[in-house]
Amino acid sequence: MITHRLGAVLFVLLHILGVTWSQPYPNYHVDFEDILKRNEGPKWWQTGAFYQIYPRSFKDSNGDGVGDLNGIADQLPYLKELGITATWLSPIFTSPMADFGYDIANFTEIASIFGTMSDFENLMKVAKKLDIKIILDFVPNHSSDECEWFRRSAAKDPDYKDFYVWHPGRIVNGVRQPPSNWISVFRGSAWEWHEGRKEYYLHQFVKKQPDLNYRNPKVREAMNNVLRFWLAKGVSGFRIDAVPHVFEIAPDAQGQYRDEPRNDWDNDPEDYGYLKHIYTVDQPETIDLVYSWRAVLDAFVYENGGEERILMAETYSPIDIVMKYYGNGTAEGAQLPFNFLLISELSNSSNAHNYEDTVMKWLQHMPEGRTANWVLGNHDKPRVGSRLGRDRVDMLNMLTSTLPGASVTYQGEELGMTDVWISWKDTVDPSACNTNPNIYEQFTRDPERTPFQWSCAQDAGFSNASKTWLPIALDYKQVNVEQERQRPLSHLNIFKQLWQLRNQSKTLQLGNTKVKAVSDAVLAVMRYYQEDSTLVTVLNIYDGVETINLQQSFPGLPAQFKVLVVTERSIAKVGDVVNSSSLQLQPKDSLILQSTSSYYSYATNGEVRLLPVLGVYLFLAQVVLYVSNR
Numbered sequence: 001m002i003t004h005r006l007g008a009v010l011f012v013l014l015h016i017l018g019v020t021w022s023q024p025y026p027n028y029h030v031d032f033e034d035i036l037k038r039n040e041g042p043k044w045w046q047t048g049a050f051y052q053i054y055p056r057s058f059k060d061s062n063g064d065g066v067g068d069l070n071g072i073a074d075q076l077p078y079l080k081e082l083g084i085t086a087t088w089l090s091p092i093f094t095s096p097m098a099d100f101g102y103d104i105a106n107f108t109e110i111a112s113i114f115g116t117m118s119d120f121e122n123l124m125k126v127a128k129k130l131d132i133k134i135i136l137d138f139v140p141n142h143s144s145d146e147c148e149w150f151r152r153s154a155a156k157d158p159d160y161k162d163f164y165v166w167h168p169g170r171i172v173n174g175v176r177q178p179p180s181n182w183i184s185v186f187r188g189s190a191w192e193w194h195e196g197r198k199e200y201y202l203h204q205f206v207k208k209q210p211d212l213n214y215r216n217p218k219v220r221e222a223m224n225n226v227l228r229f230w231l232a233k234g235v236s237g238f239r240i241d242a243v244p245h246v247f248e249i250a251p252d253a254q255g256q257y258r259d260e261p262r263n264d265w266d267n268d269p270e271d272y273g274y275l276k277h278i279y280t281v282d283q284p285e286t287i288d289l290v291y292s293w294r295a296v297l298d299a300f301v302y303e304n305g306g307e308e309r310i311l312m313a314e315t316y317s318p319i320d321i322v323m324k325y326y327g328n329g330t331a332e333g334a335q336l337p338f339n340f341l342l343i344s345e346l347s348n349s350s351n352a353h354n355y356e357d358t359v360m361k362w363l364q365h366m367p368e369g370r371t372a373n374w375v376l377g378n379h380d381k382p383r384v385g386s387r388l389g390r391d392r393v394d395m396l397n398m399l400t401s402t403l404p405g406a407s408v409t410y411q412g413e414e415l416g417m418t419d420v421w422i423s424w425k426d427t428v429d430p431s432a433c434n435t436n437p438n439i440y441e442q443f444t445r446d447p448e449r450t451p452f453q454w455s456c457a458q459d460a461g462f463s464n465a466s467k468t469w470l471p472i473a474l475d476y477k478q479v480n481v482e483q484e485r486q487r488p489l490s491h492l493n494i495f496k497q498l499w500q501l502r503n504q505s506k507t508l509q510l511g512n513t514k515v516k517a518v519s520d521a522v523l524a525v526m527r528y529y530q531e532d533s534t535l536v537t538v539l540n541i542y543d544g545v546e547t548i549n550l551q552q553s554f555p556g557l558p559a560q561f562k563v564l565v566v567t568e569r570s571i572a573k574v575g576d577v578v579n580s581s582s583l584q585l586q587p588k589d590s591l592i593l594q595s596t597s598s599y600y601s602y603a604t605n606g607e608v609r610l611l612p613v614l615g616v617y618l619f620l621a622q623v624v625l626y627v628s629n630r
Helices: 002-022 069-082 117-130 148-154 217-232 284-304 320-328 352-365 385-401 481-485 491-504 506-510 599-603 613-630
Strands: 049-053 086-089 106-110 131-140 171-172 173-178 191-194 199-202 237-240 311-313 373-374 406-410 512-517 522-528 533-540 546-548 560-565 578-581 583-587 589-598
Touching: 049 069, 049 491, 069 086, 069 117, 069 491, 106 117, 106 217, 106 237, 117 131, 131 217, 131 284, 217 284, 237 284, 237 491, 284 311, 284 320, 320 352, 352 512, 352 522, 385 406, 385 491, 385 533, 385 589, 491 506, 491 560, 506 522, 506 533, 522 546, 533 583
Parallel strands: 049 086, 049 406, 086 131, 131 237, 237 311, 373 406
Antiparallel strands: 171 173, 191 199, 512 522, 522 533, 533 589, 546 583, 560 578, 560 589
16 A cells, blocks of 8 residues: 555656656746857857947047047047947058048058057057957958059059959940949949050949959958958957948950949939949849858967957848848858948837837848847938937937847947038038039038047047047037036936946846837837846837836736836936836836846746646645545
């Protein structure tokens, strides 16, 4: 009798252990990712705070009115203060500056206006000491026409003859004309006649930026060597400029280039939008070229050790093409193809549903296992404070810092800097200078490139020169680092709070994500992770007071949350406990809320794995024992 009882009990207990051990944690929302994989932690770039520095405008150390490398090195502690992981530097290479450094004469030499190679090496030492990684701009599409490669190509040097895209042109009615109707991004024909070589060369940007010919293996190897040179100097990766333009369609069997078709909506034959660019951007070979550059970086790490080096790709292509830059299952590509959707798809009139759609568009298209990224601005687009409103700066920084993946901040966005009106007389951007006083403001990028605002001192503390390369913003005495450090809820201090939270929170680094437009006015982002507290970011995009019920949008949320981050617009204070079923937001208000327990605890009411199943088995065990006693 005792043997039967013990056998029955042992059988039931073993079965309970087997079933319980084999079951996953309860799942009330969506499946958690593999726990063991999650415990490995993210790589340095996967949750990184990237910060773009436009060197001409960051900090002038020698009084010439132009920012430089020593100015950057001096101010790297400021980036550490912000919580920045890595900084991407716009081009610092030798250049005649026809396009402010994007026309490179020597890819492995520092432009004298920015300093020397010794200055760069010193910057690398300072960055390493502060644990800030340096990302360089890699400009593969073109060089300067003052590059030695171009000079030798124009002279038909056998080693460089086909380094660029040359063509004798077409003879029409006895008159030589450009090889095709292709238009430069900066207006006008993309072909320029070279009197010395007696041929046209292609330039998809300004005429002083001849396009390199990537159908020539020598060009590919030369640019691979550029990558290797800077990797050996210690950089942690590259932002690839203007990737979609690198290849154009090959000539046909007769050696001719095809004309691109017209766009119906643009009637200006000089304007880039006049044509549909089906032959000059997004050619299939471009993706494979990016994969080959990734292989160069991976080979360097394999041979030299250290952390993973990364590629960030600049492309405004359709999203299905952008996603190919990640890789194709057999070859790895750019770790972070830039996500410009927050720039291209949101406007001052967007509602919360537009925001939800924009965020989810990237997350739903992104291949499994890849890392998202969120770019709010850069040196080519109007600042977020001008584009979406200065009163939305905090909420947008809050959004990008609490979404999954990496984020990229353009210098000054943490202060709420806005675009500066620049007169035609003071305009220097070639994109605008190639137009006229009547339309230049449609094309200029100068307003978002004005000098960084450090203090209330002369020229905002940027320089002590009598004149800076671009004018200083008129509001610099109100919007600067010195002033904003003193205000607890300034844009700067909120930005710092956000990245301190980001760098400390397992939920933000590893957690799952739900994005929901709670109403036309309010966007909510829920981040949850079974080993940490749940965070909910709420953004009131509109000008009215809004009262929302988060439990309707996210069933299962606890009734109460603690306020973690507020803005100047908030009535709530940090530490307040609020009701998630009746949360009031002020106009343009944004908050981060924190649950008082882990997601696993509140989602399961503190139950152990399969507690209901365990109860059933205990009941059955009692039945077995009862039967055994009879």
